[in-house]
Every structure is written in structure tokens, then in C-alpha cells.
Amino acid sequence: MFLSEGSDWDFELLARYDEAIADLAHNKYGLDTYPNQIEVISSEQMMDAYSSVGMPVGYNHWSFGKQFVEVEGRYRRGHMGLAYEIVINSDPCIAYLMEENNITMQALVIAHASYGHNSFFKNNYLFKTWTDASSIIDYLVFARNYIADCEQRHGVKAVEETLDSCHALMNYGVDRYKRPSPISAVEEKRRQREREASLQKQISELWRTFPQLQPAVQLREEPPNFPAEPQENLLYFLEKNAPLLAPWQREIIRIVRKMAQYFYPQRQTKVMNEGWACLWHYTLLNDLYDQGKVTDGFMLEFLQNHSQVIYQPPFTAPFYSGMNPYALGFNMFQDIRRICENPDDEDREWFPDIAGSGWLSTVKFAMESFKDESFIQQFLSPRLIRYFKFFQIADDDRNDYVEVGAIHNEQGYRKVRDALAEQYNLSIQEPNIQVVNANVHGDRTLTLRHQRSSGRPLDENSAREVLRHLHRLWKFEVRLESVEHGSVLNEFSMPPPTVIS
Amino acid sequence: MSYIIDRRLNDKRKSTVNRQRFLRRYRSHIRDAVNDAVSRRSIKDMEQGERISIPRKDLSEPIFHHGPGGQRSIVHPGNQEFHQGDRIRRPDGGGGGGPGEGQASDQGEGNDEFAFEIDKQEFLNFLFEDLELPNLLKRHLEGAQIFQHRHGGIVSQGMPAKINIVRSMRQASMRRRALTAATRKKIRTLKAERDALLEQDQSPQRQARLHELDEQIARLERRVERIPFLDTVDLRYNHHVKVPVPVSRAVMFCIMDVSGSMNQDMKDLAKRFFLLLYLFLERNYEHIEVVFIRHHTSAKEVNEEEFFYSRETGGTIVSSALKLTRDIIEERYPVDEWNLYAAQASDGDNWNDDSPACAKLIEDELLPKLQYFSYVEVMPRAHQALWDHYQNIMQRHPSAFSMAQIDEPGEIYPVFRELFKKRMET
Numbered sequence: 001m002f003l004s005e006g007s008d009w010d011f012e013l014l015a016r017y018d019e020a021i022a023d024l025a026h027n028k029y030g031l032d033t034y035p036n037q038i039e040v041i042s043s044e045q046m047m048d049a050y051s052s053v054g055m056p057v058g059y060n061h062w063s064f065g066k067q068f069v070e071v072e073g074r075y076r077r078g079h080m081g082l083a084y085e086i087v088i089n090s091d092p093c094i095a096y097l098m099e100e101n102n103i104t105m106q107a108l109v110i111a112h113a114s115y116g117h118n119s120f121f122k123n124n125y126l127f128k129t130w131t132d133a134s135s136i137i138d139y140l141v142f143a144r145n146y147i148a149d150c151e152q153r154h155g156v157k158a159v160e161e162t163l164d165s166c167h168a169l170m171n172y173g174v175d176r177y178k179r180p181s182p183i184s185a186v187e188e189k190r191r192q193r194e195r196e197a198s199l200q201k202q203i204s205e206l207w208r209t210f211p212q213l214q215p216a217v218q219l220r221e222e223p224p225n226f227p228a229e230p231q232e233n234l235l236y237f238l239e240k241n242a243p244l245l246a247p248w249q250r251e252i253i254r255i256v257r258k259m260a261q262y263f264y265p266q267r268q269t270k271v272m273n274e275g276w277a278c279l280w281h282y283t284l285l286n287d288l289y290d291q292g293k294v295t296d297g298f299m300l301e302f303l304q305n306h307s308q309v310i311y312q313p314p315f316t317a318p319f320y321s322g323m324n325p326y327a328l329g330f331n332m333f334q335d336i337r338r339i340c341e342n343p344d345d346e347d348r349e350w351f352p353d354i355a356g357s358g359w360l361s362t363v364k365f366a367m368e369s370f371k372d373e374s375f376i377q378q379f380l381s382p383r384l385i386r387y388f389k390f391f392q393i394a395d396d397d398r399n400d401y402v403e404v405g406a407i408h409n410e411q412g413y414r415k416v417r418d419a420l421a422e423q424y425n426l427s428i429q430e431p432n433i434q435v436v437n438a439n440v441h442g443d444r445t446l447t448l449r450h451q452r453s454s455g456r457p458l459d460e461n462s463a464r465e466v467l468r469h470l471h472r473l474w475k476f477e478v479r480l481e482s483v484e485h486g487s488v489l490n491e492f493s494m495p496p497p498t499v500i501s
Numbered sequence: 502m503s504y505i506i507d508r509r510l511n512d513k514r515k516s517t518v519n520r521q522r523f524l525r526r527y528r529s530h531i532r533d534a535v536n537d538a539v540s541r542r543s544i545k546d547m548e549q550g551e552r553i554s555i556p557r558k559d560l561s562e563p564i565f566h567h568g569p570g571g572q573r574s575i576v577h578p579g580n581q582e583f584h585q586g587d588r589i590r591r592p593d594g595g596g597g598g599g600p601g602e603g604q605a606s607d608q609g610e611g612n613d614e615f616a617f618e619i620d621k622q623e624f625l626n627f628l629f630e631d632l633e634l635p636n637l638l639k640r641h642l643e644g645a646q647i648f649q650h651r652h653g654g655i656v657s658q659g660m661p662a663k664i665n666i667v668r669s670m671r672q673a674s675m676r677r678r679a680l681t682a683a684t685r686k687k688i689r690t691l692k693a694e695r696d697a698l699l700e701q702d703q704s705p706q707r708q709a710r711l712h713e714l715d716e717q718i719a720r721l722e723r724r725v726e727r728i729p730f731l732d733t734v735d736l737r738y739n740h741h742v743k744v745p746v747p748v749s750r751a752v753m754f755c756i757m758d759v760s761g762s763m764n765q766d767m768k769d770l771a772k773r774f775f776l777l778l779y780l781f782l783e784r785n786y787e788h789i790e791v792v793f794i795r796h797h798t799s800a801k802e803v804n805e806e807e808f809f810y811s812r813e814t815g816g817t818i819v820s821s822a823l824k825l826t827r828d829i830i831e832e833r834y835p836v837d838e839w840n841l842y843a844a845q846a847s848d849g850d851n852w853n854d855d856s857p858a859c860a861k862l863i864e865d866e867l868l869p870k871l872q873y874f875s876y877v878e879v880m881p882r883a884h885q886a887l888w889d890h891y892q893n894i895m896q897r898h899p900s901a902f903s904m905a906q907i908d909e910p911g912e913i914y915p916v917f918r919e920l921f922k923k924r925m926e927t
């Protein structure tokens with residue numbers, strides 16, 4: 001008995017598909033998901049959702065407007081199709097379906113987002129550690145209202161400037177190692193009021209203009225360095241220690257920092273998250289077909305869309321723009337399943353632990369316990385390297401050529417795998433910049449250190465621009481030194497050093 | 502358990518505020534683009550949206566990212582001919598492209614322009630931003646015929662059709678409560694006394710008192726009931742007042758020299774100027790009429806088509822057009838009902854003896870009636886007598902008269918802005 005014959009959908013039909021998919025996902029495969037909230041929206045609303053990074057509630061800022069006009073323009077001119085879905089890591093898990101899509105696409109999206117992504121959000125360790133799905137919507141509402149309120153009190157321009165500066169530092173607003181303790185929105189609000197009052201007090205203490213009596217007499221030894229340890233979370237450091245910020249500005253920094261932290265797991269799990277979702281839409285819809293619940297036509301259309309989604313253009317293609325996370329992720333999860341179900345000798349040699357084990361528990365383990373970098377390091381098989389025909393290019397600016405370091409052969413597998421894994425390591429891809437000193441006893445200069453690795457320099461123009469933003473928040477001189485092997489190779493400062501002529 | 506929700510009817514324009522903030526932030530870029538568009542566009546499509554391009558570097562949101570250089574490694578798919586150890590000339594642009602260059606480059610796609618569209622309304626807003634019409638004193642005139650009925654509050658007199666039921670009932674309720682308050686209070690005390698008596702043991706004396714109380718209560722209750730539920734004094738009526746609607750209407754006189762010396766290019770320039778003025782007036786007034794007057798040695802009122810495209814030859818006597826303008830104003834556009842604007846375009850040629858007459862005509866007869874008179878000379882050459890005379894007028898009447906010279910289409914908009922820019926005067 002088919003669930004549907006035509007391509008049109010209505011709400012009742014969506015519910016029937018959802019029920020059939022849910023039955024398979026929960027009962028046959030034991031996927032653990034948040035409850036689903038599936039929302040049907042129009043293409044215009046999809047553009048809105050797009051430009052607010054998919055969040056259902058967002059504060060106002062021109063940069064979202066910029067994204068909106070860009071998306072709108074490209075969509076109107078036909079340069080770009082809209083994504084089929086947007087899904088939000090919240091409890092219940094909100095997924096958007098576009099009304100223009102036919103029932104095949106809707107079913108694909110339900111399986112992909114509401115069961116694939118959803119179970120990933122709920123079970124991957126990074127999401128479990130860093131995000132709190134039950135409170136995010138409340139927090140977003142809080143943030144939106146707070147910022148709107150600040151605009152009322154302090155003017156749109158002042159708030160916008162603060163936000164601009166925070167956005168510039170957003171990637172440096174995450175704790176990479178420390179684990180946060182999730183708190184509810186109500187608690188958040190109460191704490192926020194407390195913070196406003198107490199923080200200012202602390203800061204006044206830190207920046208006291210008159211230290212005890214005569215510092216020259218009293219402080220015989222060098223004052224201890226502040227901060228005691230280098231700080232990687234620049235926004236956190238500014239929120240807590242910037243000398244002249246108003247309480248509301250500190251709260252705005254905090255909001256941006258929270259958003260950065262919320263999105264941090266998504267940035268680290270693009271391949272896995274999409275791969276996992278693709279694995280499940282593929283598996284679940286195939287099961288529906290095996291059960292005789294969908295027609296051949298449905299299946300053909302589904303497969304066509306599926307193969308478009310997971311297509312990896314070769315590097316020679318004119319529209320090649322790097323790895324397609326859908327392609328890599330989907331193939332890796334499928335490959336893990338294959339290694340479990342039909343291992344060959346190569347697999348037994350490379351993956352002795354999982355070859356021949358239960359595929360379902362293995363893919364779940366992989367999904368729960370890794371991020372992109374370690375996932376690739378653990379599970380990229382020689383067979384997949386051959387399938388994608390991966391090759392590694394070593395580019396050293398001391399040479400006028402680039403060198404092929406490894407290809408898909410026996411000597412190259414490990415090197416390709418290491419290199420690809422590294423490519424997804426955010427802490428290597430993003431310059432390593434930390435606060436090393438704030439001169440609390442002297443002229444209040446803030447010093448940051450960029451630890452170079454592999455001789456990769458900072459982009460100077462953007463570094464200067466970002467420093468300008470940092471200076472806006474810190475309000476005293478800000479210096480950034482680029483260091484490799486203990487020697488300072490490049491230095492920036494804001495305001496720029498004055499040349500005495 | 503899933504919930505499926507139809508959100509299609511929810512607000513679509515969630516991004517409007519963000520979009521406006523974006524436009525405001527890049528106002529100067531957009532205005533430049535609008536400026537370009539004005540000089541490029543043909544007249545017919547002046548009133549359209551516009552595609553705006555802004556250099557991407559001007560609206561980048563900076564983040565820390567790696568610059569080119571150093572040692573890096575990139576993995577690409579789709580190897581065909583490479584072997585380990587192959588050396589390849591570095592492609593131009595350094596790093597070899599590809600992923601992992603940080604997010605700053607992900608919108609590169611090889612285009613340096615950020616392009617988007619603004620709609621007609623926004624286009625005109627930018628076009629006329631910071632401009633204002635001088636001498637708006639007369640803008641709202643008391644119209645003679647047009648009235649509007651407005652809600653004028655609640656009154657106690659009126660005709661039955663306009664009874665305001667809610668207010669009438671509220672009034673009645675208030676009256677009833679007020680008139681019965683004392684009585685009801687008395688009833689309450691009597692009832693309390695009666696209840697107290699009923700609690701006690703009975704005796705003839707108490708029975709008599711009870712009886713008396715019952716009678717009193719009954720009498721008082723009858724009194725309460727006799728208060729009418731609705732009285733004529735309760736009635737309230739909606740009131741409507743007739744207010745005259747201020748008219749804001751304007752007439753624009755386009756005066757153009759069509760003598761042999763004016764070629765089609767010059768007319769085109771003039772036309773663009775007239776059109777800008779028309780669009781601008783249209784934004785300020787509800788109703789606009791345009792009068793086209795063309796002249797060589799004699800002036801004539803014509804329709805738009807004839808005004809712009811038919812050719813005449815002969816000499817030039819500007820005063821003929823000014824006289825005709827004056828006559829039309831007297832005949833059709835009473836000064837107290839219309840805002841009057843005149844724009845004159847010419848190549849500056851005039852019969853030399855006529856120029857003083859023109860100046861006198863404008864100064865004595867037209868300027869007292871007009872809100873504004875603007876003159877543009879569409880000729881890249883030395884000025885003639887007319888210009889000098891007009892300049893004298895401008896000195897004496899800087900707020901009502903202006904003039905400028907336009908040589909090529911690109912100058913029209915700047916000149917227009919100059920003529921109509923906001924003046925800081927009282």
C-alpha cells in the first residue's frame with residue numbers, strides 16, 4: 001500500500017510520511033531523537049531564515065541584512081536554489097520545509113533533518129557538551145530583547161558598533177577546552193542582573209587608579225603577569241577585564257560569545273553531521289521502498305536528488321570549491337557499514353576493531369564520539385581514498401612550485417588521511433591568537449600573541465581591521481605580535497605607532 | 502511524536518529591519534550608484550528600482566585569518582595524472598586555492614562586487630535624499646470644496662441613527678448606581694437587622710419589628726426598581742465633524758526654447774531635468790499638473806509629445822514664454838489654490854533687447870506668485886545676456902530663484918541636487 005502516488009503534498013500526507021519514517025528510525029534502528037517540530041514555510045521565509053544563520057529569532061544587525069539582500073538577489077536572478085531544509089539544534093528540534101517542494105523532497109528532508117540531524121544533535125559529544133538544546137530558543141529571545149532594549153537606551157549606532165567589534169572576534173569567543181555548565185534562561189536572566197552590578201565593581205578594583213600608597217616603594221618585586229595564563233577566549237577576556245566598557249556592552253559581548261559557542265560544534269562537525277543525515281535519509285527511504293510504501297517514481301526522483309547532494313566534483317571542475325561535506329560524510333558512514341558487514345582483507349588490516357562488528361552500533365559510536373578531524377583520522381579507509389582519488393599537495397612558499405606529497409596508493413594512504421584530517425582541524429585552520437598580557441599596572445596596553453605554525457603568516461589587512469575592533473572594546477593600546485620559534489616576526493598595534501619625524 | 506506546523510502565513514518580512522540597516526550603513530555607496538543610474542537611464546525608466554554594486558572589500562567583516570605564504574598542505578579529490586613527488590608550477594595567486602583558507606575567502610567566487618537590488622521607492626528615496634522644496638509655506642492650502650467627515654467625540658444630543666449603544670448603556674448603569682446607592686445601603690442595614698432578629702428567639706415585640714422591617718425593605722426595593730433602566734439623559738451619540746481637507750497640489754510649468762539653435766541632445770538634457778523635477782514634486786504633492794510651454798519667437802502651450810519632439814526654427818524671444826506663463830497662471834491657477842513651480846531650459850540664446858524685459862517680467866510678475874523658478878542652461882559655451890540678467894535676479898531673490906548650467910547628462914543630477922539641497926535658513 002503506497003503512502004502516496006502523486007507528487008503533491010498536504011499536511012495529512014506529511015504526517016503519514018513522518019509517522020512511517022519515525023517508526024523505522026525509532027523502532028528498527030533505535031535512533032535517539034528530540035521530539036520534532038516540522039514547520040512548513042514559504043521561500044521568502046526561507047530566505048529570512050537563511051540570512052539569520054537559521055536561527056528562528058535573532059537580534060537585528062546590518063550584517064544579517066547584507067546576507068539577506070545577497071541571498072534574495074541571487075535567488076531572484078536564478079543563480080542559486082534555496083536549501084531544501086534548515087534544521088535547528090533545539091528541543092523540540094525545529095526543521096523547516098519549503099512549501100514549493102514536492103512530497104518526495106519533503107520526505108527526504110524529514111528523514112534527513114528530523115531524524116538524521118536531530119539524532120546527531122542529541123547524541124554527538126560536542127553538542128552534548130557545548131550546547132543546551134532546551135534553552136537555546138529562550139536564550140535567543142532573551143538576546144534579541146536585550147539588544148533591542150540596549151538600542152532604545154543607548155542608540156542603534158552605539159549598539160551596532162559594539163556588535164561589529166564582537167562579530168570580528170566571534171571565532172575567538174569560544175572555550176576550546178573548558179567545559180561550560182548549562183543554565184536555564186530564567187537563571188540566565190537573574191545572573192545577568194547580578195553580573196551587571198558586580199562585574200563593574202570587580203573591574204574598578206582591577207583598574208584602581210591609586211594602588212596602595214607608593215607603588216615604587218611597596219612593590220619590590222615585579223608584579224605578576226596578568227593574565228596568569230594566556231587566554232584563548234578573547235571575547236571572554238574582554239567581557240571580564242576590559243577597563244572602560246559599560247555593563248550593557250559586556251552583556252552584548254557575552255551574547256555574541258554564547259552564540260559563537262553554540263555554533264562551535266556545528267563548525268567542527270560539518271562532514272559528520274551532514275554525512276550522518278545523508279546516511280539516514282538514504283537508509284530510511286530505501287527501507288520505505290523495501291516495505292512497498294513508496295512508488296518507483298518516488299524512488300527515482302529521490303535517488304536523483306540524493307546523488308546530486310552527495311556529488312563530489314573533481315578539482316578540475318570549473319565549479320569545484322573544495323570538499324563537499326555531504327559527499328565525504330555520507331561515503332564514510334556507508335563505508336563503515338560496509339566494513340562491518342562485508343570486510344575484505346584490507347579492511348581487516350586497517351580496521352581490526354570494527355571489521356565484522358555490528359554496523360548499527362559502530363556508526364552510532366562513530367557519530368557520538370568524534371568530530372570531523374578525529375572521525376576522518378579514525379575511519380577514512382584506503383578504499384575511500386581510492387574512490388575519491390585523493391591527493392595531497394604540499395605548498396611551501398620557499399619554493400616556486402608545489403609538490404604532490406601523496407596520492408591514493410599504498411605509500412600515500414596514511415599521509416592523505418592525516419592531511420585531510422588536519423584540514424578539518426579548526427585550531428590549525430584558524431590562526432592561534434591568545435591574550436598574553438594586559439598591563440594593569442601601567443599604561444593598560446593589551447598584548448596578543450599569534451603563534452605561527454608552519455610559517456603561515458596572518459593576513460595583514462584583516463589583522464589590522466580586527467585590531468581596530470579590539471581597540472574599540474579595550475579602549476587602550478592593543479598590540480599583536482606574530483611569533484614563531486620564539487622570535488617576533490611581525491607586529492601590529494592599534495593605534496598605529498606614531499613616527500617621530 | 503512530531504508536530505507539523507503551517508508557518509506560511511507568518512510574517513515574511515523578518516529581515517526588513519536588517520535590510521534597512523544594511524542600506525543605511527552603505528548609504529553613500531548606494532547614492533553614488535543611484536547617481537550613476539540617473540545619468541545612464543533613459544527618461545522612461547527613471548522610476549524603477551536599481552541594481553546596486555558595492556565593492557566587496559568595502560563591506561567585508563574582518564576576521565583573523567591566514568595570509569598567503571608559509572607551508573601548507575591541501576587535499577583535493579579527483580587525481581588523474583599526478584604521482585607522488587610531482588612538482589607543479591604554482592598557480593597564480595599563491596596558495597593554490599581550495600578549502601581551508603579560512604572563512605574570509607569563501608565568498609570570493611572571483612567576483613569583487615556585491616550586487617543587490619533596491620526597489621523603486623528606495624531608489625527615489627536615495628535620489629531625493631536631503632533635498633527639499635523651497636518655500637513650502639503654501640503647501641497646505643485651505644481647499645474650498647473638499648471636506649472630510651471625522652469622528653468628533655461623543656455628544657449628548659443627536660439623531661437616533663447615531664446612538665452609541667455602549668456609551669449610552671454605561672451612562673445608564675452609572676446613573677442607576679448613583680441614584681440607588683443610598684437606598685441600597687439602607688436596605689442592607691435593614692436586612693442585617695432582620696437577619697440578626699431571626700437568629701434570636703421569637704417574641705411578639707420582635708415579630709412586630711420584623712414585620713415592620715419587611716415592609717420597609719419591600720418599600721425600598723420598590724423604590725430601587727422604579728429607577729428607569731434607561732433614561733433619555735443617558736443617551737450618547739457619536740459626533741461627526743466636517744473638516745476642510747487641505748489640498749496639496751502643485752502645477753509645474755516647463756518652459757523650453759525650441760528655436761533652431763536647440764538640438765535634440767540639448768532637449769534631451771532639458772527633458773531629464775524636467776523629469777527629475779517632476780518626480781521630486783510628485784513626492785511632495787498629492788496632485789500635480791504639468792504645463793508645457795515652448796517658444797521661439799512666440800510661445801505656445803503644447804502637449805508633452807510635441808514639447809519634446811517637434812522641431813521649430815527661428816529666432817528666440819524668451820519673454821513670450823514668460824508672458825504666456827503669466828497669462829495661464831491668471832487664467833487657470835489661482836495663487837491661493839496652487840503651488841506654482843516653473844523650470845526653464847534654454848541654450849541661453851535670446852534676442853538681446855528682450856533679456857531686460859525677461860528679467861523684469863520674472864521679477865515683477867512671476868516671482869511673487871511662484872514658489873520657485875529654476876533656470877538651466879544646456880549649452881557648453883559662453884553665457885549671453887540672458888544669463889547676466891538672470892544672475893541679477895538670483896542675487897536679489899536667492900530663495901525663490903536659482904540657475905545653473907548643464908553640459909552633459911552626468912551633470913544633471915548634481916546640478917539638481919545643488920538647486921534643491923536643504924537650505925539652512927529660517
